[in-house]
Amino acid sequence: MANGAQIGSAVMFVQQLGRSVSFYQDVLALQVADHSPTAALLISASGAQLILRAMGEGAGHALGTIGLQYLIWTAASRQDLDRCEQALRARSAHRSTRRSGEVTLVEGRDPDDVVVMTVYPGPDVMPMHKLPVRIYGW
Numbered sequence: 001m002a003n004g005a006q007i008g009s010a011v012m013f014v015q016q017l018g019r020s021v022s023f024y025q026d027v028l029a030l031q032v033a034d035h036s037p038t039a040a041l042l043i044s045a046s047g048a049q050l051i052l053r054a055m056g057e058g059a060g061h062a063l064g065t066i067g068l069q070y071l072i073w074t075a076a077s078r079q080d081l082d083r084c085e086q087a088l089r090a091r092s093a094h095r096s097t098r099r100s101g102e103v104t105l106v107e108g109r110d111p112d113d114v115v116v117m118t119v120y121p122g123p124d125v126m127p128m129h130k131l132p133v134r135i136y137g138w
Contacts, residue, residue: 008049009049009050009051010049010051010068010071011053012050012051012052013053013054013055013059014053014054014059014110014111014112015056016054016057016111017037017039017040017052019111020052020110020111020112021035021042023093023110023111024042024050024110026091027084027087027088027091027108027116028044028050028073028084028116028118029044029083030042030043030044030048030050031044033049038053039054045076046076048073059112069115070114070116071116071117072118072119073117073118073119074118074120074122074123075118075120075122077120078120080120081104081106081118081119081120084118085097085118088106088108088116093111093116094107095107095108095109102121103120103121103126104119105117105119106118106119
């Protein structure tokens with residue numbers, strides 16, 4: 001029986017590759033698996049893949065337009081979520097920490113002002129059953 005599709009990799013365009021690689025290594029504990037002068041493949045311990053591609057300083061990403069707006073990452077543990085929050089705070093990139101029942105969500109912004117959310121526990125333990133209010137924020 002098929003389990004259905006799962007996200008295997010995400011591709012994100014960024015302004016400065018090195019700055020973004022450093023951010024995602026620090027905040028999400030991703031490791032560089034491959035790189036070129038204009039792109040990098042980052043992988044988590046659980047196998048999630050993020051491909052970063054440098055597009056230059058003039059590239060923009062407007063919220064509220066067509067296309068992917070943000071991803072919600074799952075922390076491996078409560079301690080890992082706390083580590084993510086502290087890494088965001090150390091970079092002055094933390095925006096909020098919200099709790100709803102057993103679920104805690106940490107929100108920040110990456111160097112290009114793209115929303116970065118990390119949650120614990122994730123949908124494998126506590127799947128969503130209602131639309132999150134956050135999607136109506138624009």
